[in-house]
Amino acid sequence: MTSAADPRAAAAGAEILRAGGSATDAAIAMMLALNVVEPHNSGIGGGGFLLHSDGATGKLDTYNGREKAPAAADIRWFYGADGKPLSIRDAIPGGRSVGVPGNLAMMALAHKAHGRLPWARLFQPAIRLATDGFAITPRMFGMMSNYSSHVDAWGKSYLLGADGKPKPVGTILKNPDQAAFFARIAKKGPAEFYRGKTAAKLVATVNDSPRNPSKMTVRDLSAYTAQQFAPVCGTYRAYKVCGMGPPSSGGVAVLQILKQLERFDMAALGKDSPTAWHLFAESSRLAYADRNAYLGDPDKVSVPVAGLTDPAYLAARSALIAPDRSMATIAAGAPPGAPPKQPVPPRDEQGTSHMVAVDRQGDVVTITSTIESIFGSGLTLNGIFLNNELTDFDIVPEADGYLVANRVEGGKRPRSSMAPTIVYGPDGRIRIALGAAGGSTIIAQIAKALVGVLDWNLSAQDAIALPLLYAPGATGVVEKGTALEAMVPALNALGEKLAVAPLGLKANAVEWKDGHWQGAADPRSEGEAYNEDGTKASNITRVGKPPQVRD
Incomplete structure (x- = not known):
């Protein structure tokens, strides 16, 4: 069974289960599919956390794919030239809010331990969605209408029509850049993202941003590791x-x-x-x-x-x-x-999604994945949106004369x-x-x-x-x-x-009740749960308008 914030992602996970995949395989496929159909909330441009419970032994492992600040970051990373802290609204757009993405490294680490299908197979549903296209839903349209003003030129061309307005509900969006990028990662593994030309392109994107340029290096990317x-x-x-x-x-x-x-x-x-x-x-x-x-x-x-x-x-x-x-x-x-x-030293001068999968062996995986705000930093790379996760740090690094635990530091993961x-x-x-x-x-x-x-x-x-x-x-x-x-x-x-x-x-769940698995998805969202055979596993009465969700 699978449950995700979008039915097309839940269906992608069910497809992988039918192919003999593990709960981890299904969860990864859902993460990738959400990157296509829910680009405003999650994806490999961000990070996440994964729990895996082994059906045979009951052993529970957690995986940390939280983004990291560049090594050059310091406690006044989000201060302006005037020496004053930026507002959260001003800190989000551009390069400085982008942390080194961790989702892909986390996915690879979990797949190595718990995957059954080949790595490349897990990308197929997402590549198909990006290539053939998917319909804009009412919820995505709401995000595009209310939260896309800070996206870069590629993002605007992807989301907006010639009149500068969001493309209407039902429009089929195709993302060949993302499909090609996923195909390369499927073939070459995570190194395609964290090293070489892609790493250099990501660094250039955030460092050359017209707004809030960063100081990220290719070393920041190549040094990133997920944790178990x-x-x-x-x-x-x-x-x-x-x-x-x-x-x-x-x-x-x-x-x-x-x-x-x-x-x-x-x-x-x-x-x-x-x-x-x-x-x-x-x-x-x-x-x-x-x-x-x-x-x-x-x-x-x-x-x-x-x-x-x-x-x-x-x-x-x-x-x-x-x-x-x-x-x-x-x-x-x-x-x-x-x-x-810790006293303050002398001065020298915040989109998310969730998914759950359970396989025939009883393995259960639950993942939360995010790019932080809706459409993240607004910057894009090869058809994906980059996170603004570093605004999850406390912008002001002190309180009552002492340093706060969640202050910005080089190489640190935000709370x-x-x-x-x-x-x-x-x-x-x-x-x-x-x-x-x-x-x-x-x-x-x-x-x-x-x-x-x-x-x-x-x-x-x-x-x-x-x-x-x-x-x-x-x-x-x-x-x-x-x-x-x-x-x-x-x-x-x-x-x-x-x-x-x-x-x-916006929430998703799978529960064991009355001798069988039951799926659940938030009626405030467009989420759904699917059985392995592709049939719906939840009975949801939709309520209200789609939520505007961030991490």
Whole structure:
């Protein structure tokens, strides 16, 4: 079974499964197909995180394909000539926001360990889509209409008509440049991307950008390596919850939200209880505060993962939550192993997608892939959009006189909210594998869906479809046009400070329930789940307008 944010990508994964491919093979094929049909959100011009669970042994591995800053980057990478930090809006376009892409290296590393089909076979569905063309969907049209003003000349020629307006829904887009590029990578492997002429072209693209030129080198590309390491796991009630470790903040923060809720009877409260959503918001605030204080690239800063997920520490944090009122103040805690703050040295002078696959052997893969903002940096290379992932760093490198963990540094990976997650039941079998897109809302989306499945006994489909109360700080946001809006007065009475606004949400999942696999995709998106035989595996009632999604 496969699930992806676009049905054409989910179908590509199902095709690979039918051909005898593994879950990893199918997931890679979906990533590549999404690069074609969802160029505004993900692709090999960006990075991602991958979880792989072995069906025979239960062994869980994680793969880190997060982008890296060029070696020349420093803590004031996003400061202007006037010595002031750029706004996020001004930092995104152009070359300086582009990190060394990691998706392709991650795909190759995972394929070497878990692939069954030849590397080149995995590119065939995407090459076919790029060559034969695909129809512009309403969601893609919305992205083109609202977020394409910063794209470069090639991007404009690809997305816009002669009148300068986005090509209409239903238009068939063909991308021969991308097809040819994929064919070369299929034949020659990742070296085609990270070395030689392509690497030199990428460096020239970002360094010669008219806006925010970079200082990337071909050495930055050739030196890039993806990483494989152990997951971050913890328990929630009778379940084992596993996710990505740093530089993703998702795995740690999701575990914190859940563990801090564990002492409350969320099942008895139910999904229609304002108290339940208030508790969820309060737990979210504590987790996001710790995230902002401590999470970063562990290759560059000390990250107290064990302390942040320590049950005793989280029990103490949970004790700050009251069911009848909101916290007066919200601050990061002091987990065991927290590093000392570093003083600021003297001066010498943020599009995402998710996919899940499960094969006949029971292997499960869940991946979140991103180019950060919609259409990334706006720069293109051989028919793909390059990321603006470096704006996921904290542009201002200090707070209260101390350096922040997520400051820009040469060769460093920016903190991410991506949270591909696998949950095991008491019997050791996978209960659900899921992930989401939508910036820092990703953490809340995953935690909300897991409360829905594990506490409220909802299907993955219904849990993903639940509305969201997103509370990264003192003020929360209730998803507009949902049942949660009616709860706002009751939530206000509990001390919540809430705005009501649209949220760009998008999630996908596969779950084991009632003795078989079931697929799920977010009704806010155009996503779909497919069985191996190519039939749809999800029952989705679409709601609202397509979301505007970034990492």
